[in-house]
Amino acid sequence: MPARILRHEYEVLLDMNSVPLPTAPGSSIQAVLWSGNCLRLLDQRLLPETEQWLECWNAADVAQAIHDMVVRGAPAIGIAAGYGVALAALAGEPLEPAIAQLAAARPTAVNLGWSLARMQRRAQAGADAAALVVEAQLIHAEDVAMNQRMGELGATLIKPGSTVLTHCNTGALATGGHGTALGVIRTAWRQHRIASIYHTETRPWLQGARLTAWELKKDGLPACMIVDSAVAHLMHVRGVDWVVVGADRIAANGDTANKIGTYQMAVAARAHGARFMVVAPTSTFDRACPDGGHIPIEERSAQELTHFKGLALAPEGTHAYNPVFDVTPATLINAIVCERGVVENPDTAKISALFESTP
Numbered sequence: 001m002p003a004r005i006l007r008h009e010y011e012v013l014l015d016m017n018s019v020p021l022p023t024a025p026g027s028s029i030q031a032v033l034w035s036g037n038c039l040r041l042l043d044q045r046l047l048p049e050t051e052q053w054l055e056c057w058n059a060a061d062v063a064q065a066i067h068d069m070v071v072r073g074a075p076a077i078g079i080a081a082g083y084g085v086a087l088a089a090l091a092g093e094p095l096e097p098a099i100a101q102l103a104a105a106r107p108t109a110v111n112l113g114w115s116l117a118r119m120q121r122r123a124q125a126g127a128d129a130a131a132l133v134v135e136a137q138l139i140h141a142e143d144v145a146m147n148q149r150m151g152e153l154g155a156t157l158i159k160p161g162s163t164v165l166t167h168c169n170t171g172a173l174a175t176g177g178h179g180t181a182l183g184v185i186r187t188a189w190r191q192h193r194i195a196s197i198y199h200t201e202t203r204p205w206l207q208g209a210r211l212t213a214w215e216l217k218k219d220g221l222p223a224c225m226i227v228d229s230a231v232a233h234l235m236h237v238r239g240v241d242w243v244v245v246g247a248d249r250i251a252a253n254g255d256t257a258n259k260i261g262t263y264q265m266a267v268a269a270r271a272h273g274a275r276f277m278v279v280a281p282t283s284t285f286d287r288a289c290p291d292g293g294h295i296p297i298e299e300r301s302a303q304e305l306t307h308f309k310g311l312a313l314a315p316e317g318t319h320a321y322n323p324v325f326d327v328t329p330a331t332l333i334n335a336i337v338c339e340r341g342v343v344e345n346p347d348t349a350k351i352s353a354l355f356e357s358t359p
């Protein structure tokens with residue numbers, strides 16, 4: 001991973017007073033932009049109808065935007081939080097409360113805590129506000145580079161002519177650019193390995209229907225949407241070679257938290273002989289978390305199930321349970337693709353080896 005090179009490039013770019021991030025080949029989409037003194041976020045609650053940007057001027061704005069899912073997707077949340085710390089520093093706010101507020105915005109994606117810990121270490125080492133802005137930009141730029149690397153690594157696992165199925169949105173909108181699982185699909189598509197792309201609609205927030213479909217259409221990749229409950233049927237009647245998903249937190253043993261519904265896709269994949277790939281950068285691994293049972297699972301409002309855009313979908317008073325992530329056991333995962341390498345049939349020893357053998 002060319003972190004050192006990127007740092008160097010960034011120092012040069014900053015000297016030149018121009019800091020455009022490298023755009024990811026294969027996708028022109030960027031949802032997180034640093035504009036010098038504020039953070040601009042493409043409001044993902046409004047897509048696909050409206051492309052509207054929200055400006056964040058302090059850490060509290062960023063924490064609110066993460067909580068409200070203006071920005072979502074584990075890596076994008078981490079990137080936004082990094083800029084949140086930089087905004088706090090620029091405003092002369094004390095950093096510890098700002099970091100605590102950002103950390104509390106959403107519980108499952110460990111990229112949030114990873115990014116905040118990195119910003120905190122830089123601050124403790126004496127970085128001033130300008131240096132913290134650079135650190136946040138590095139987190140951002142490195143994420144794009146990691147996605148491109150994972151795209152290449154993951155694509156090699158996909159044989160030409162394959163049918164792939166993905167869940168939620170793991171593309172440029174969910175990351176610094178290119179995407180994790182969708183990055184693999186983008187790269188594999190460019191390499192003519194993919195015959196058909198399916199994606200779920202991803203109830204209840206519709207990340208698949210609203211965001212993945214929007215991204216794929218914008219980038220000219222043909223795809224076909226299914227309802228979440230059609231996954232096993234699709235595998236049975238049309239066949240799926242690879243399920244390719246992202247992750248919000250990967251425990252030390254490879255158990256993986258991702259968007260609700262991922263677990264049942266892995267069960268269905270095993271039952272139908274489809275292979276199951278998780279794509280996530282180093283920032284998504286939580287090696288202090290021994291297994292999936294220790295991953296905090298976010299529950300959101302019952303209203304997300306009972307209502308849509310203010311319209312009641314269920315009788316008043318209907319009780320609803322709305323966990324928004326689930327845990328897929330490592331035993332159902334054929335491969336975890338990280339920018340450091342590919343771990344097949346993951347377990348604690350293989351994941352330790354991945355982290356110990358590479359920088």
Ligand code: MRU
Pocket residue numbers: 072073074075109167168169170171174175179180181207245246247248258259260324
């Ligand atoms: O609730 P969300 O939209 O933030 O959930 C996103 C996911 O579950 C993604 O699959 C995951 O964050 C990986 S994004 C590269």
